[in-house]
Amino acid sequence: MLRQLHSLPGLIAALFVIVLTVTGAILSLNPALERAGTVVPAAGQISVAELAGRVVEHYPGAEQIERTPSGTLIVYYTRDGQVGADRVDPRTGQAVAPYEPSSFTSWVKNLHRSMLLDMSGRAVAGITALAMVVLAISGAMLLATRLGGWRQVLRPVRGTLSQRLHIELGRAAILGLLLSGLTGSYLSAATFGLASEGMEAEPEFPLEVAGGPPAAIDTLSALKATDLNDLRELVYPYPDDPTDLYSLGTDQGAGYIDQASGEWLSYQPHDATHRFYEFIYMLHTGEGLWWLGLILGLAALTVSVMAVTGPIIWWKRQRSKPKIAANSGPNAADSVILVGSESNSTWGFAKTLHDSLVQTGHRVHTAPMNRLAPHYRGAKRLFILTATYGDGDAPASANQFLARLEKITDAPDLSVAVLGFGDRQFPQFCGFAKEVETALAAKGWPQLLPLDTIDRQSPQEFARWGNALGKVLGIELTLVHTPVRPRTTALELAERVDYGAEVQAPTAVLRFKAPESGGKTGLLSRLLRRTGLPPFEAGDLVGILPPDSPVPRFYSLASASKDGVLEICVRHHSGGLCSGFLHALPVGGTIEAFIQPNPDFRPASGKAPIVLIGAGTGIGPLVGFIRHNTSHHPMHLYWGGRCPRSDFLYEPELNAYLADRRLSRLNATFSRVDERAYVQDKLIANGPELRRLIEKGAQILVCGGRDMAASVMAALNDIVAPLGIDVLTLKAQGRYREDVY
Incomplete structure (x- = not known):
């Protein structure tokens, strides 16, 4: 309801709001310009x-x-x-210059006040000002809800470029827009006799x-x-x-x-009423408060951008609603999927699960969580995929679920699996999913799988959950969800470095380039070769389609497109379709790939230290970050392998970075030679040093397997405990980020 209250006035009034705010921004310059030339x-x-x-x-x-x-x-x-x-x-009573009112200013003022339509236009302007008030208030409430409460409204935000622009500009300008909207609404009401101007x-x-x-x-x-x-x-x-x-x-x-x-x-x-009216007029126009006029003008300018980004966000949300094919009726299905979503992103994952189950012969019914039925006649299993809204609240399509569940008195003859979607930077990560799991357990509903969670819509974590589900169901179930899969690009393997054969962990660093352009010469062909790679940064993901499979596998990138190569670090897993294909790929062989941006996994700018933690192939993007640290910010790498003689990945390059100070310190540990020590043990051993770095504002980036990441988090919680904080606090501050698979 709150989202609709924000979206509908914005979509309807977008054009009028742009006219009102742009003209208001122009008029806001007049008091400052006039004051600048006045004694x-x-x-x-x-x-x-x-x-x-x-x-x-x-x-x-x-x-x-x-x-x-x-x-x-x-x-x-x-x-x-x-x-x-x-x-x-x-001071002298002498002339400064002839007084000539600006015809342009008069025209802009008329456009601002009445849309050049006299009294009917004044009514439109007044309604638009009121719409701005609704947009400002509902936008502030949406932001507070999304970030987990009013105390968190200044927390860093994530999302697409249009989402970040919309939120950041709105957050910066909200007070100015609210003031302009309220004062404009009052002045319009006074024009039509709905409010008094006084005497x-x-x-x-x-x-x-x-x-x-x-x-x-x-x-x-x-x-x-x-x-x-x-x-x-x-x-x-x-x-x-x-x-x-x-x-x-x-x-x-x-x-x-x-x-x-x-x-x-x-x-x-x-009289007092007229003095109040004149005060409101001054606040609205900035006449008499030139500095306020400039502030309101800057705030007004943001609306033009938000009037564009708002519809873009709305349109993407509408397009993200998937069309569920082969959706069986609730009583004809053997599997039921219930979805809790606020912005429709969870529906995409539900559709992937739905389609995969249908392909394996199951009859599946997918619906919002609010449509929980008291009984499903033929269902044997229930899947609940739900996001969490704000500070642990239910998303829009699930806000009636718990009340419906409470009315069901008998435990059904079906087992249930709950999968939560959220962002680990928030204290109430997957809070609603956990609440649903607790409520189902209290009702005695049998469990098909323990509660699991997906951080930041990770396709790797979703695929992992699908593998676990497939084992329970006794079927091969591969779940790969990409919201919008870009067009693939053909890339040619230019170089490979192999490691790990001696410790039965074959690993390869693979470097791909755009294929040569058929021997063409000249400036155009050189430009084509130079721009053949799609744009990406170290830490982004590359989706690779193995032969005879429509399902992409994702790998973290160790390079940026400006390096001229696409570099990944891949371990060969027994039976792994894509890893087997890549390890068998000869130099000169090609792959079909696309880029999936991962902007939330990046070193922060500034002078604060960076602590990089990984194990195995998780070193890939970490090396990419070090490689591009040409400003020599303090970077400390903690990494775990098996044996330094066999799988010390990137050893020569890391030593070179130590020499040129792109890497401040290398802390490597090897489980086959260091008394079975792992990277988390190295962290504990260096606890005092890490604590000092964190006190200096260090950011921590972790890349690698899920079990390793959990052990690292536990070790760091012990390390930072004397500082009165924990890893969740660092996440909330944007100082702890993970790329976990």
Whole structure:
């Protein structure tokens, strides 16, 4: 509901919001530009009488002095039968420049206030301002919910470029947009009589005036008592008419002054409602608060970007809703998949599971978790795939699940497996999935598989869970889910380095290049060869399609495309389709591959130390990070292998990086020679040093197998415990990131 409340006004009002905010940003420059060219004396330095006395020396035919909210002084006068207007310096009363209102500014202001459509346009502008308020409030609530509460709203965000732009810009500009929207809505309501403007001071014109010869304007007591910074306008009496009066308007009120005695003859202050209206007007326009105008203008400029990224996010979310084929009825299925999703990403994994089970001969029913039925007549197993929303809450398609489950009194004759999707940086990682698992256990529902979790939609972890499920079901089940699988590129194996044969762990470093362009020469062919690789960075994933299989396998990249090669580190697993294919591939052989970005697994910028931890082939992306550390930031590598004589991966290169200081320290351990020590043992042995690095703000990057990663996390929790933190704290700070398979 909250997401719909945010999306619908944004989609409907997008064009009007862009017009309103762009014109508002343009208008916000005026107060600052006007203030930059204006002399504003300090409070109490110049009175209205002093100013008027200086003006009269240069403008004997002065008729009116006006002061704008930004402090510009304008004199309207008649000279030689011609009317004119000049901006004047308050210190001398002399002209600065002719006063010529900008026709462009007037047009922009009209577009901003009424869309050039008079009163109907003013109504549209008012509704659009109100929509901005709804968008700002609902956006803030969505952000707080997504990040786990209001205390976490400044936490780093992840996602696609459009998502990060939308959130970061919204987070930076939300207060400005809320202020602009609220004040704009109030001003629009006042235009249509739905809110009061109050009473602007309208003093009564005196019926009796003593008359007498006019006194010099700089001697009038009422003008001498009025500070220049309070002036709005001073209107002169008609020449040669002793009964006419000065009309003086100030920030506090307005009245009439006798030109002979200089005394107030009548005065009316503005009422409180009108002063409030003028305060709102100042907040909205920045007139009188030029610095606020610039802030609001910058905030308004972000809306144009968000008005584009918002529909892109909405469209991608709509497209991500998969169409479930061969979806059996709930009572005809032998397998039921229930899905809990907020942004539809979990549905893609559910579809992959659905399709794979159907291909193995199962009848499958897939539906949202909110459609949990009291009984499934023919079902033998139930799979629950659910994300967690915000701080452990249920996602949109599962917010009624627990209530429905509570009403089911008898344990069904089917076993259940719960798979949670989430992000380990959040304290409530897969919190709703765990809550569902606990509720099912309390109800006595038999377990098909223990609760498992998928971090950041990892395809490797999902495939691993599929292998475990296949063993339980007694079928071969390969689950590979790629939200959008890009077009593959043919790559040619250019070089290989083999390790590990002596310890029965054959491992190869493989380097691929784009195939040569058929012997063509010239500038064009050289450019083609140079750009033949798709763009990628060390730490991204490459999906490789082995022959006769539509299912890609993913490997972490040890190189960036600017290196001119695509480099991976692959261990040969017995019976492994893709690893067997790659290990048998001769130099000159080709593969079909595509890149899957992995932007969350990167060293942070800055001067803080980087601690790289891996084992086996997990060294691949870590070496890539070191290779590109040309700025010589402190990098410490912890890595575990089996035997230094057989599988010390990248040994010559690492020694070279130690020599040129791209690598600060290498801590390698080998299980076959170091009393069966593993990388986590090396971490514990170097605990004090690691603690010092973490105190200095170090970021930790871990790459390798799931069991290794769990052991590393346990070791680091013990190491950082004296600091009063744990690994979850480091994850929440973006200082602990994993690429685990």
